[in-house]
Amino acid sequence: MGREFVLRKPRNGIKCRRFDRCNTMRQTETELFSEETRERSRGRRRRINGSFFLDMIIFFRPCFSNFLFLSLFILSSSSSSSVLSTETENLSPRNQTLRPLEELNKLKAINQHLRKINKPSVKTIHSSDGDIIDCVLSHQQPAFDHPRLRGQKPLDPPERPSGHNTRGLRPKSFQLWRMEGETCPEGTVPIRRTKQEDILRANSVSAFGKKLRHFRRDTSSNGHEHAVGYVSGEKYFGAKASINVWAPQVQNQYEFSLSQIWIISGSFGNDLNTIEAGWQVSPELYGDNYPRFFTYWTNDAYQATGCYNLLCSGFVQTNSQIAIGAAISPSSSFKGGQFDITLLIWKDPKHGNWWLEFGSGILVGYWPSFLFTHLREHASMVQYGGEVVNSSPFGAHTSTQMGSGHFAEDGFTKASYFRNIQVVDWDNNLVPSPNLRVLADHPNCYDIQGGSNKAWGNYFYYGGPGKNPKCP
Known part of the structure; x- marks a missing residue:
């Protein structure tokens, strides 16, 4: 992508300062912030080259739920954000915490299915x-x-x-x-x-x-x-x-x-x-x-x-x-x-x-x-x-x-x-x-x-x- 991201050391115990809701993170999410990521946050730079979604997991894992929700909101129509039925409540971000890897797998499956049924056109x-x-x-x-x-x-x-x-x-x-x-x-x-x-x-x-x-x-x-x-x-x-x-x-x-x-x-x-x-x-x-x-x-x-x-x-x-x-x-x-x-x-x-x-x-x-x-x-x-x-x-x-x-x-x-x-x-x-x-x-x-x-x-x-x- 050609841009560089600098991760700064967290202050006042709040990680991922770019997101407003990070101060509500659970302790389990805090523990997922690996030693490698903390080292990188002290000043080392990393160039983005590869999957945007995977880099976001590495950099912003504690706040990834927020990031993924924003991505899905941009990608989907307003109708897809309607209140989900009983059968689909397990997919609703309003009812429980999103699981990043599960959501990524879901998006991957959707895109594979789209490639299968949407044929090349003249x-x-x-x-x-x-x-x-x-x-x-x-x-x-x-x-x-x-x-x-x-x-x-x-x-x-x-x-x-x-x-x-x-x-x-x-x-x-x-x-x-x-x-x-x-x-x-x-x-x-x-x-x-x-x-x-x-x-x-x-x-x-x-x-x-x-x-x-x-x-x-x-x-x-x-x-x-x-x-x-x-x-x-x-x-x-x-x-x-x-x-x-x-x-x-x-x-x-x-x-x-x-x-x-x-x-x-x-x-x-x-x-x-x-x-x-x-x-x-x-x-x-x-x-x-x-x-x-x-x-x-x-x-x-x-x-x-x-x-x-x-x-x-x-x-x-x-x-x-x-x-x-x-x-x-x-x-x-x-x-x-x-x-x-x-x-x-x-x-x-x-x-x-x-x-x-x-x-x-x-x-x-x-x-x-x-x-x-x-x-x-x-x-x-x-x-x-x-x-x-x-x-x-x-x-x-x-x-x-x-x-x-x-x-x-x-x-x-x-x-x-x-x-x-x-x-x-x-x-x-x-x-x-x-x-x-x-x-x-x-x-x-x-x-x-x-x-x-x-x-x-x-x-x-x-x-x-x-x-x-x-x-x-």
Whole structure:
């Protein structure tokens, strides 16, 4: 770095005079001030050459907690300094003394993970919402880190299900990063860049990008609440629906609100396989309250496998114009304009992979069949609807909204909806969802009402405000 630091002899029993709080140091920290450091403090000079962090440990070890906290504050966004949840209190400097070596190891792990998932780009686009979109060569995207895909390229488009209309209007842009006309070149895929502060908001590096299923609460609930329509009892090879997009309010950083399609097989235990796509508001994952287009998968009930979007090797993106994880615009407004997105997920009859299509004919990509156990064959259930996380303890309920934040009975322009709900049968035909049932596990907080007509086919309204006089 070229600068020299002189450490002067401590006076009046106070070490590291450059820091205001050093007079509160514990005796154990004082003992860590080694003989070598004391000798150096009597007048010897040392030139900084090497790791800045390691030199700071040598020079300022007694005050290193203060120094490291300042460094983390500078490196992270204001959102990452929010009050941490019960699960992450062990990382909060407000609750206990930081351990320098542990924090350095954490930062090292974060940077290693960033290098793994942020691939080299041929073009970078800065979005008005703060996102950075990297245009990555399609064969270099994270999916091809998987041993089964290494060295391969994305597959060609499969045969669509019969009865699927691909002649509808295709929106020029439905995401904020494309509002100024920016696009990624052909042969690349747009990937939302993960930043250090994104991972700092998570429980840990290993938890980043995962849909955690359990929260510490004093009730039997695992914290996840749903209002869904579903079909079961047959073999399903895909699903389609138009999903109303809103921007629900989320109470705190560690909760989310989403609306999606689930393709499900296996038991609701350790072997659950799911494929999921829709929109979500997740301050922890994205650092804001925009509704964002997302995907998810798991083959072990959200335990060790799977992730959101492209945050692990799994989903293979084939489209250069849609960024998974990017903000959706516009969204619907109460008593105003309504906006929905149409999603189709189906199993390719030839190769067995599960493909995702947005709108009318826009292929986003696919989940390779080898990612799954049960879903290698077919799905045994399909769900459509909303999900929120309620992290409030002691029987309280969150005010996080589902859908529009209004109950189903409020109807069009007020409540959120799914319409034209269909499934793909064994012969690759799109058919109306047979025997569609609806269920809300906390109907006083979020509810659902189904129906059918010629214009919308099978549909339902759903959602709610969460905490209210009837929802404890």
